Amino acid sequence: MHPTPVHPTPAVRLDHVSKRYPAADDTYAVHDVALDIAQGEFFSLLGPSGCGKTTLLRMIGGFTDPTEGSVLLDGQDVTGLPPNKRNVNTVFQSYALFDHLSLADNVAFGLKRKGVPRAEIRERVTGMLDLVQLGHLAGRKPATLSGGQRQRVALARALVNRPQVLLLDEPLAALDLKLRRHMQVELKQIQREVGITFVFVTHDQDEALTMSDRIAVMNDGHVEQCGTPEDVYERPSSSFTASFMGTSNLVPGTYRSGRVVLDAGPELPVGNRPALTDGSRVNLSIRPEKIWLSDLEPDMARVGGVVRETVYCGPTTTYLIELAPGVTVSVLEQNTVRSRMEDRWSGGEQVEIGWKPEHCLVLH
Amino acid sequence: MADTKARGPRLWTWLLLPGTLWMTGFLVASLLLVATLALGTTDPLGNPRFGFNPDNLTALADPAYRTVLLRSLGYALITCLICLAVAYPVAYAIALRGGRFKNLLIAAIVVPFFANYLVRMYGWSVVLSDDGPLLRFLRAIGVADDGTKILQTGAGVIAGLVYGFVVFMIIPLYAAMERMDTSLIEAGRDLYGGPLRTFLYVTVPATRQGAAAGCVLVFLPAMGDFVSAQLMGGPDQIMIGNLIQDKFFQGQNWPLGSALTMLLMAVLFLGMLGYLRRTRKDEAEAAR
Amino acid sequence: MNNGNTASTTGARNTATTTDAPSTAHAPSTAHAPGTPGAPRKQRRRRRAAERRPRFAIAVTALFFALLYLPVGVVVLFSFNSQKSLTVFEDVSLRWYTAFLHDDVILDSLGMSLRVSLVAMAGSLVLGVALALGLVRSRSRLGSFAGLVMLVPLITPEIVTGVAAMLLFKGLGITLSTTTVMLAEITFSISYVTVILRSRIAALNPEVEEAAMDLGATRRQALRLVTLPALLPSILASAVLIFALVFDDFVLAYFTTGVDPQPLSVRIYSAIRFGVQPTINAVGTLMLAGSVGLIVLALAIPRLFGRRGGLDLLSGK
Numbered sequence: 001m002h003p004t005p006v007h008p009t010p011a012v013r014l015d016h017v018s019k020r021y022p023a024a025d026d027t028y029a030v031h032d033v034a035l036d037i038a039q040g041e042f043f044s045l046l047g048p049s050g051c052g053k054t055t056l057l058r059m060i061g062g063f064t065d066p067t068e069g070s071v072l073l074d075g076q077d078v079t080g081l082p083p084n085k086r087n088v089n090t091v092f093q094s095y096a097l098f099d100h101l102s103l104a105d106n107v108a109f110g111l112k113r114k115g116v117p118r119a120e121i122r123e124r125v126t127g128m129l130d131l132v133q134l135g136h137l138a139g140r141k142p143a144t145l146s147g148g149q150r151q152r153v154a155l156a157r158a159l160v161n162r163p164q165v166l167l168l169d170e171p172l173a174a175l176d177l178k179l180r181r182h183m184q185v186e187l188k189q190i191q192r193e194v195g196i197t198f199v200f201v202t203h204d205q206d207e208a209l210t211m212s213d214r215i216a217v218m219n220d221g222h223v224e225q226c227g228t229p230e231d232v233y234e235r236p237s238s239s240f241t242a243s244f245m246g247t248s249n250l251v252p253g254t255y256r257s258g259r260v261v262l263d264a265g266p267e268l269p270v271g272n273r274p275a276l277t278d279g280s281r282v283n284l285s286i287r288p289e290k291i292w293l294s295d296l297e298p299d300m301a302r303v304g305g306v307v308r309e310t311v312y313c314g315p316t317t318t319y320l321i322e323l324a325p326g327v328t329v330s331v332l333e334q335n336t337v338r339s340r341m342e343d344r345w346s347g348g349e350q351v352e353i354g355w356k357p358e359h360c361l362v363l364h
Numbered sequence: 365m366a367d368t369k370a371r372g373p374r375l376w377t378w379l380l381l382p383g384t385l386w387m388t389g390f391l392v393a394s395l396l397l398v399a400t401l402a403l404g405t406t407d408p409l410g411n412p413r414f415g416f417n418p419d420n421l422t423a424l425a426d427p428a429y430r431t432v433l434l435r436s437l438g439y440a441l442i443t444c445l446i447c448l449a450v451a452y453p454v455a456y457a458i459a460l461r462g463g464r465f466k467n468l469l470i471a472a473i474v475v476p477f478f479a480n481y482l483v484r485m486y487g488w489s490v491v492l493s494d495d496g497p498l499l500r501f502l503r504a505i506g507v508a509d510d511g512t513k514i515l516q517t518g519a520g521v522i523a524g525l526v527y528g529f530v531v532f533m534i535i536p537l538y539a540a541m542e543r544m545d546t547s548l549i550e551a552g553r554d555l556y557g558g559p560l561r562t563f564l565y566v567t568v569p570a571t572r573q574g575a576a577a578g579c580v581l582v583f584l585p586a587m588g589d590f591v592s593a594q595l596m597g598g599p600d601q602i603m604i605g606n607l608i609q610d611k612f613f614q615g616q617n618w619p620l621g622s623a624l625t626m627l628l629m630a631v632l633f634l635g636m637l638g639y640l641r642r643t644r645k646d647e648a649e650a651a652r
Numbered sequence: 653m654n655n656g657n658t659a660s661t662t663g664a665r666n667t668a669t670t671t672d673a674p675s676t677a678h679a680p681s682t683a684h685a686p687g688t689p690g691a692p693r694k695q696r697r698r699r700r701a702a703e704r705r706p707r708f709a710i711a712v713t714a715l716f717f718a719l720l721y722l723p724v725g726v727v728v729l730f731s732f733n734s735q736k737s738l739t740v741f742e743d744v745s746l747r748w749y750t751a752f753l754h755d756d757v758i759l760d761s762l763g764m765s766l767r768v769s770l771v772a773m774a775g776s777l778v779l780g781v782a783l784a785l786g787l788v789r790s791r792s793r794l795g796s797f798a799g800l801v802m803l804v805p806l807i808t809p810e811i812v813t814g815v816a817a818m819l820l821f822k823g824l825g826i827t828l829s830t831t832t833v834m835l836a837e838i839t840f841s842i843s844y845v846t847v848i849l850r851s852r853i854a855a856l857n858p859e860v861e862e863a864a865m866d867l868g869a870t871r872r873q874a875l876r877l878v879t880l881p882a883l884l885p886s887i888l889a890s891a892v893l894i895f896a897l898v899f900d901d902f903v904l905a906y907f908t909t910g911v912d913p914q915p916l917s918v919r920i921y922s923a924i925r926f927g928v929q930p931t932i933n934a935v936g937t938l939m940l941a942g943s944v945g946l947i948v949l950a951l952a953i954p955r956l957f958g959r960r961g962g963l964d965l966l967s968g969k
Contacts, residue, residue, distance in 0.1 A: 063862055083865040090866045096859035100881040109877075113868030161867065375871055376790035383783030383842055384798040390839040391804055394816035397823055453712035461706065471951060472717070476724055476940075478947045480900040482920045483936035487723030490730075495739050497722065527723070559706060588809025591902070595924065605811050612815060612907070625815050629808070636807060 009075040010036035011165050011197040012043075012060055017069035019055050029055045030066070031221040037165075037199060037214075042191050044200045044208040047218035048244070053201045054169060056218070060199060061167050062086045074164055084113070089158035090167040093174070095150045097142040103129065103153055104138040110161040128160040131190065148179045155190070165197045172207065184211055205245050209233060217241045235272075239363045242285040249291075249329040250283040250363070260284050260362055264324030268301040271358035283363045288318065288332035290359040293351060300354035305329075307345045319345055321353060329353075402622040412618040420623035429607070433627065436603040439518065440586040443525040444533075444579045450526070451533035451578065456567065459541035460549070470538060477531040482591065488527045489595045492520055516598040524592030532581035540574025541567070573646060580639050587632060604628050724940060731933035738930070748934035758919060758935060764830055765916040769899040772837035773891050779838070780845025781887060785875075787846065788853040805843045813840060814907030821908065829910040836908040837898045844897065845890050852886040853879075885957040892950040896943050 012035070019030040030052040037043045045053040058064040059071055062083035070079040078086050089110065098106050104125050111121045129135045132152035142150055151171060158166055171187075172180045188211050191198050202208050208215050209229045216226040217240075225232050225241045236242035239250055253262040255276045261267045262284065276282065296302060308328065309320035317338070319331045331353060338344045345351060402421070404414045423429070458469045476484065491498050492514040502508035514520045544567070552566030553559075568575075590605030604624060611621030730738055734745035752758055787799055805813060817836040821828060856879065864874035880887075902917040909918055916935070923932045 061866060063866075082870075083862065084868045084870055088866075090863070092859040092863055094857055094859050096857060096863035098860065098864070098878055098881075100884070109864070109869075110867035113873070157863075157867070375875075376786045377792045377794055378786075379782040380786030380790055380792070380794050380798050383779040383786070383846070384794060384801060386779055387798075387801045387804070387839065387842060390817070390820065390835065391813070392801060394820035395804070395808075395812075397819050398812070398816045401819060450712065450716055453706075453709035454716050457706060457709040457713040461710065471948075473720065475944050475947050476720055478896055478900065479724065479940045479943045480902075480917055480920070480936065482902050482917055482924065483727060483932075483939055484723055486920070486924050486932065486936065487725075487727040490726050490738050491719075491723045493738075497726070527719075584807065584809055588811040590811065591921075605809075608811055608815060612818070618819070621815065622819070625812055629812060632807075632809065 009039075010072075011039045011041070011074060012037040012199065013072040013075075014056070014059070015070045015072060017056070017059060017066040017071060019052070019059065019064060020067045028052075028221045030059070032069070033221075033223055035216060035223065035226065037197060040195050040197055042188065042198045042200065042211060042213045044202060044212040044215045045218055046202055046205060046208040046215050046244075047224075048203055051218040052221040053203075053218050057090075057167050057169055057199060057201050060165065061088055061090045087163055088165045088167055089161050089163040090169065091151075091154045091158050091171045093169045093171065095142075095154040095171075095174075097150060097153055097157075099142055102139050102141060103134060103145075106142065106153055107157045107160050109157065114161070124160055128156045131159075131193070132156045147175055148183065151175065151183065155187075159190070159194060159196070162194075163196060165199060168198060168200045170201055170203070172202075173204075180207075187211065209245075217244060219244070236285065236361065236363065239283050239285065242361070242363055246287065247330065248285045248287055250285055251323070251327060251329060253282055253284055255280045255282045255362060262303070262323070262327075264303070264327045266301075266303055268303070268360070269357040270360050270362045271356075272361050274362050274364065276362070276364065280364070285361045285363050286329070286355055286359060288330045291329065291331040291353050291355050293319065293331060293333055293345065293353055296352065296354040297356075299357070301357055301360060302352055302354040304350065304352050307347055307349045307351055310344060310346060312344075317344060321351060398622045398625050401619050402626045404619040404622070406617060406619060410616045417619075420620050423620060424623055424627055429624070429627075432602060432604055432607055433631070435518075435601075436587055436605070437631065439522055439525060439603060440583050442522050443529070443586045444582050446522065446526050447530045447533040447578070447582050448575060450530055451537045452563075452568075452575075455534055455537040455541050456563075459538055459544075460546065470535075473531055473534055481528065485524055485528065485591055485595055488524060489515065492523060492596065515596055516601075518597070518601055520596035521593050521601045521603070524596040525586045525589060528589065528592060529582045529585050532585075533575075533578035536574040536577040536581065537571060538574075540571035544570045573643065576639060576642060580636065583635060584632060588628060727933050727936045728940065730930060731937040733930065733933075736930055748930045749938075751931045752934045752938075755931065757913075758916070758931070760913040761916045761919045764833075764913040765899055768830065768833050768837055768905070768915060769895045771834045772841050772898040773895045775834070775838040776841035776845050776894055777887065777891055780842045780890075781849055781880075781883070783842065784846045784849035784853055785879075787850055802843050802846050805840050806847070810840075810901075810903035811907075814904045817904065818907040827910065828908060830913065832908045832910070833905050833915060836904050837901065840901075840904055841894045841898060844894060848890045848893070849883065849886055852883055856882060885954045889950045889953040892946050892953065896946040896950070899946075900939070900943060 014033050014035045016032050016034050017030060018028055018032055020028050033052075033056060045056055047053045055064060059066050060073075062078070062081055062085070065080055070077050072078065073086060073088065083090075098109065101109070107125045107128055108121050111124060116124075126135065126138070129138055132155055134149060134152055134156065137145070137149070142153060145153065151174075154171065168187075172183050175183060184207060187198075200208075200211065212229055214226065214228055215232050217224045217232055219240045224244075225237045227235075232241055233245050236245060236248070242248040243250065251262055251264070253260040253264075253268075255274075256267070256278050258273060259267050259269055260282060268284070270284065274282075292300065303323055305321040305323040307319055308322050309318075311318040311320075312335075315335055317333050317335055319333065320328050321331055322328045400414060401412060403416050403418070404412055405417045405419065407413050454473075458466055462469050490496055493499070494513060494515065499508055499512060499514065502512070503510070514523065548566050548570060549562060552562035556562050556565050587603075588605050590603060590609050593601050593603045593606050604627070608621050608624045608628070611617045611624060615621075726738075729741060731748055732744050732746070733741050734743035734747055735741075783798060783802065787795055787802070814836075817832075817839070818828070821832045821835075826832060860882065861874045861879055864878040865871065869877060900917060901915075902921060905915040906918050906921065909915055914922075916939070920932055920935065923929060
């Protein structure tokens, strides 16, 4: 779990942290998480609600203390320090702007606390408001702004302090889809520009995939998998990651010396070599877009099935194919292959589908 | 998820301290003092003496006191009923038909309530007086004759209590009706037909909690009031508040006054208990 | 309310009526309901009217407003009467106002009431705001105790608190005076401040305070720089409210005041009981005007800060 960092000391090191609430039946909100986040990295904590990602972020920010383990910022143990003694800043989900202060005063808040000289404050605040394209609104109160503008103020208010690490708690969740797409690009640009480490919490896998250098997929208080977007998408290490990151077909079977015998019948080659004993129950994971419906190549794994449903979605068509009673896989095909309706498969037809062995993973 | 850190809350506890100490020192201590003195006696000069003496408690059994207590209870209950009868239509009309004047109308009810209680009661007693505008109007339309009186009667005292505290009934009822889904009333029209039946079967149950809160808010001050009985009533209309006032100011029997105060508290405590049990039951039913 | 909708469903239910009197049927009859008793025509028409406008409720409301303002109107009107009579209005005159301005006893009382109100307002604000913050934020056992103690004045009739306060002062050997009134009024007002502010504090976004700490503020600085400014409209509104409540309070003042000076409402009480002088009308009118001004101010404060209406301030009680 500790990949070789680019920079000698990681910006953030979570050293086997856990958070337990004694009141709630001794369940763990976060359980034994060990992560290194490199300097200048755009790092995402991704997972469904309640998976512990926000708790983890609050531990880095100093709003929650871990019950076990320690938090290190730039090599220094900060466990137990209050938020105001840590050189990290947070963009809150609700933005948490100070409604009684103007935009400029909101942004200047942190610098004033630090005792930065007045002239420098003015200069840095102006620069930061310009960076987020709100320079012309400096005198306004937050209540008069739109959601996207408020989001930018929150970002500017945090970034102006030049923190070691910027924590972002689902900052785009309150925006509509179009604005969210726009802000994703803008956030990424700003991050590159300022070169600060971003730790980004989200439940939106598209957002994590498009913006992050690395992603930690979280489930039920622990990290399921940590790696580059390509890693976690193409090579999920667990059934949870495979199904949380986009859609994946999970076909039940039994492991036997590097191959899998599907419950549906055929024995198939797979792309990875997990440390499993023969006879283990496993899931075979194949992404819908990696399954071929025609022009199968000789080295492909092949399975027969019956088309049960054809769903046309504009650029793509999704077929639901039943391999055996109760075992159905979905197959996604670009509509360039069969562009006209009469060429598409229809319900009840017998088909043979296939995939390249390296696209098919055994998951425990 | 919104957990605050274990450190820090000490500040919040420190903030609690001055207010709690103040309230304990003045209020709780003083109420305990009343309870203690209720068992005391007076020396020959009339000065209060602490001690354990059940005389005051047995004195409460005196039929004269029982009459006053029952009268106070009766007045306060009738006041509650009249307030309900007045507040329901008023709250209903404002909440459902007030339109954009809703807030203005409610403010128009609340504002005079904040005017000085005595000045309002005094004005009300002028209105209700024998040659005041109300009786003159009633005589003119033939409803009342020359002998009809409002002041110096129980009706006058109750009129004073209603005028004094009706706003406490209107506000919670209005809030309950605001929360009520108006489509309920439309559905009620379909189910029950007439507006009266719709009101009884739909509006009243939906606003029961507001009405209960209003009853408590009216009953408490009405039971303890002594101004209305003084300004609107005569010697035969005195309430328990007047007895207490008398024992502390004219009669100079503080232990007996304290005992009467405790009696008043006991009655109100029983009433509150009933109200709390009722709301608990309602909440339990709502949760189911 | 959608009248058309109501009418059509009512019509559907009363198909029997529709067949009885086809000429009056405006509503489409969609289903035949056997077993439904046919409503007579008259009743049906009356119901239509009731749907448009609950006449009874509106009539009661009109009467209520008339009776609510009549006593106030009488006081104001007769304060300008040139005669002493409370039944016959002779001529417009400022006679009673002039009398008031030359009545040193009443002016002393006015001064005392103002001083008591100011002190009680300041004292109960400081204690009440701190108590409300602690009640919402602290999870200590002291918090649950404070929550109970705070409720006591709200569920105790004033006469009881008045008697109790008087006994306490006498028991401690303190002579009743302006100071004792102030102490009693502070005690009584803390609960109101706390009740009003408690819901406001609970409604605050906890992330705002966290954001201040995140930006380098200590918990205390966050409280001063962020939380209190956010609460300022509610604090000001409750300040005005407390001022008005204390200024008009009679019962508590009556039990805790000394002989001279006496608060204005106690003066009014004696005047009403022992022979009415029309000066009371003038004083009453001025007090009414003052209270109305204060209450309107309290209701308007949240609006001045760009928040929505202040009425919930009152109904929150």
